[in-house]
Structure formats: C-alpha cells, structure tokens
Amino acid sequence: MTVDKSQGFITLVRLGYAARGLVYILLGYIAVSTAGEARAGASSAFDYLQEVPLGSVLLWVVAVGLLAYALFKFISALGDIQHRGSEPKGVVKRVGDFASGVAHLFLAYAAWQFASGATHSADGGQSQEMAGSLLDWQIGALALGLVGVGFLVGAFMQAKSAITASFMNHIDGRAPTGVEAVGRAGSAARAIVFALIGLSLVQSAWLSQSGKVKGLGEAIMALRDNGPLYTLVAIGLMLFGAFSLVTARYRIIPDFSRKDLKPKL
Template sequence: MEAPAVLAEIELPTPATGLKAWARVGFACIGFVHLVLGGLATMAALGVRGSNTPNQQEVFQTIQHMPLGQLLLWLVAAGLLGYVAWRLAQAFLDTESKGTTVLGMAVRGFYCFSGLLYGLLAYYAGKMAWYGHLPRSSEASRSALQNLLHRPHGQTVVGIIGLVLLSASGIQLFRAWSGKFDTDVNSRPFTSLQRRLVYHMGQVGYSARGVVLGIMGYFCFMAAQHANGTEIRDTEGCFNALQAMGPHVLGVVALGLVIYGLYMLVQARFPILRGL
C-alpha cells in the first residue's frame, strides 16, 4: 500500500524542468566561449599573439584543439541552443512577465534578438564540429551584410541592425550600472563578500559586452549611412578598433569579457529561472 505514496513523491521530469536544465548548460557554454574569446584578446593586448586580434573562427579552433575538442564543440553548439530556447521562451511565453506595453514588447524583442545572435553562434560551432573548419568570421559576416546592403531597402535594413546593436549595447550598460542583472543569480548560498564579488563581476562583464556591441553597432550604422560595406566590423574588427586606441584599452575590455565568462559560469551554477 506504500508504493503509490512513494511514487507520488517522485518528481517526474517535465518540459519546464528540461528547459531550465538546458538553459543552465547554455549559460555555462556562453561563459566558456567568453573565457576563450577574452583570453585570446588579452594575449593580443599583451603582445603574446603579436598584434593579431581573435576572430570567431579562432575561438572555435582554440576549443577544437583542446583535449576532447571535437566533443567540446558539439557540447557548445548544443548548450547554446539551450540558451536560445530559453531566450525564445522569455520572448514568446513572457516568462519574465514584461507584458504587452511598448516597453515590455521592446524588452521581449531584445530577448528574441539575443536568442537569434546566439543561435547563429550555435550554428557556427556545430558547423565547425561537423566540417572541422569555418570561413573566416570577417568574410562570412561582412559578405552577408554587404550583400544585404546592396539589395533594395538594404541600407535601411542594415541601419536598423546597427541601431538594434546600439540599443543592445545601451541595455547591457544599463543592466550593468543599474544592477538589474543581479536578479538572475541566486545569491542566497553566498557570503556577503561573495555576493559583492559576483555583483561586481556582473557589472564589469556586462559593461565589456556593452562596449563591444556598441562599437559593432556604430560601424554597422555608419556603413548603412555611407552605403559602404567595408565599414562593417565583426568581433575582430571591434577588437582592432579598441587596439587602435591603445593596447591597454583592448586589455581592459578583454579582461572584462573574461570576467563575464566567469560570471556566466556562476549563473549556470546558481541561476534564477522564472516563469516555468
């Protein structure tokens, strides 16, 4: 007679719990990718890599050359898709209760945009894992936007993409200095010192991401204004722009990306996932 009671106490997995677990893997993968990206950019700032700033392909190549690198690439691709699924749930299921006001829809639109960006990154990671190589990120991203730029209404579309990137940059900086990001990490198990440390890690990390997105958005918008696709910058071009201001400028932003990677690993371990 006790068996039904025991079975009733067993919590069966649900789509919601599965999505949350998948999202946590996604947080960890984002943290891992930013650690690699920030580490390579830091080495460029220190002159260890000469003056070569990292591009998307080099990040995945670095992962591929690690022990069990091919498996790591597959895990990164799968984990990033988990993050995409969570972002789309935030956007379309309104798990954050943003509502349908203009501001609420704008925030939900940002969730969708963020998911699409990481979906593209997951595609590149999966392609690298499958084929073992990628086209240079600058060639891939620039050619796509350059082709778009010269299509009917292309300048308008590319300009809007630039404005969206600039808006995303502003959101990242706002989150960093308003403390809005602090509701994404469960800090109850932390000591007071650990809580402050994680908070400042988030501030630095989100600020660094905001700077990178802002530079990319600015160049994208200016390329649309001038109808000049050569002005478009990818991540590597953004790092080159920072390096032109001085190695110390690139180094500060690169270290910020490393810290963001560490912050995302903390969020993967102690997340707050609302709405499901």
C-alpha cells in the same frame, strides 16, 4: 504543459549560459595574449577549442547550448516569458532579447561549422560576408538596421546593468559572494562591444556598405589603438565569461508553456 525544468529545455538553456561563458573567457584571453587573432571573434575561440583534447565533442556541446540559449532569447522577446510587458520600457528590453537571440544563433552556427569540420580555421571576414548577403535581399537593409538597433538597445541595457546590477534580480541568493562585482565589470565591457557592433550595423544599413560591419572580434580590435581601454575590455570580457558560468548554475529561469510560444505584443 510546462516544460520540465530538471530534464528539459531549461537544462539546455543553462548549458547555453555555460557555453556563452566559455566563449567569452577564451575570446578575452586571446585578445590579451595574441591580439591579432581576436579579430576572428568567436571563431578564434572555436579554433582554439579544436586543438584541445575532446575539442570536437566540446564544440558540439557548445553549439547545442548556444542554440538553446538563442531560442530562449527569441521566446523571451516574442512570448515575453520574462514578463517585460508591452510598455515602451518592456518593448525596448524585448528588442534587446531578440538581438541577443540573433547574435547567439550566429554563434551556434559558427560552433556547428567547427564541430562538423565545415570550418577548420578562424576567418575575420565572416561578419562582412553575412551582412553583404543580407543586403542583397529586398528588405535586407531594413533587417540589418533593426538588428543594429537591437544591439544598441542591448548595449544600453548592459551599461545600465553595470551601473545598477539589476541582473542580480535574476540570480539565486545562494550564488557566490563577489558575483555582483564580476557581473558589473563584465556588463560594462560587453556594453562597449555591443555599442560598436550596433553602430556598425546601423551605418551599414543606411549606407549599404557591408564592409563597415563589425562582428564581435572586429569590435574588440577597433579598440586596439586605445591601449588601456582595449586591455580593460578584454579582461572585462573574461570576467563576463566567468559571470556567465556562475549564471549557468544560479540563473532563475522562468517556466513557460506552449501558449508562451505565441507572440505577445
């Protein structure tokens, strides 16, 4: 049975794109305006939302949306609902989808913590703590390394999208003029951040040093000494957020059925 696109899971996925957009806009804004606070990554954005009217409600909406988006990425990777195929090129893209699912699952969890009151302020050390816990597992280093490779693949895909604007293949033709330029700039900024995160994860897995892990915020702050590049990346992340908001409305999301939930290799 196909999921109802108007009322079901697809609606939640669109909400996830919008939630992703809000997080990136706030993160880019915080990086430009109050630099040091950006070290906490997405948590700084959630901390900001706590202070606005109806912020708790909005945080719950963001948590649900990000969870739906993460599930969509996992289904894309394992069930191949975007028809990427099992050839090397398709497998690489699916690995990138899986890494994106992991990243947004963590974001959803962080948003839930703020929404439920379990966390009241941003903490810049969460990435290292999660990595340290993972490294304690018997196959933790392998898992951490694979996620790192996934981020590097994601960085490559984002860089390619910035050059080719291939993301427009998934955008409805009725989208506003200028969305391609905004998407290119946002993808370029995201590629840089993903590459830094991926490298830190791979290095941590090889050296078993969780302190080397960079989350979203730490990756941005790693560019702070580069002056103009830091500013350009921060602005680019805001543009990616704006692009995500447009995507929430105009993204072409494929139908899928129960059989698509089974892994396809």
